[in-house]
């Protein structure tokens with residue numbers, strides 16, 4: 082099997098990453114899982130463009146996090162301030178931040194006080210995972226932000242029509258607020 086990661090870099094070196102997997106499963110169009118995350122990542126990167134803040138669209142997540150694992154193996158992880166991964170942003174149902182506790186708290190602090198803020202620190206159900214795990218394993222503070230479980234994922238029902246625009250907007254704005262705050266901590270070098 083062959084796949085690709087798609088990387089966007091601004092500045093000489095990457096000091097932090099935004100991530101999202103762009104693959105889906107054969108039976109699923111993948112609108113929520115994970116076109117919603119990939120689109121959110123791209124829009125946040127566009128609005129919050131900053132030297133050192135890089136983006137990676139991962140391939141081969143669904144078959145076992147292979148894209149993110151390959152990326153981490155091929156690139157230095159020393160001094161990477163954070164990785165924030167977006168996996169399903171389009172239907173809020175128990176929205177959560179999964180992963181590094183300190184980074185989770187920084188994000189929750191950044192979005193505190195936003196109206197109807199749905200995010201909490203959480204854990205994926207057994208056998209579920211996402212690409213932040215590859216970075217955590219390499220010692221990088223990393224989390225996945227997700228709008229939560231969706232009965233349509235990995236089915237033919239994961240379509241554009243099943244995305245809830247208001248939920249996607251809420252999640253995108255929360256992600257943007259979080260990254261705006263975290264990016265301020267990035268020093269250029």
Ligand SMILES: [Zn+2]
Nearest residue numbers: 114115168169
């Ligand atoms: Zn996913």
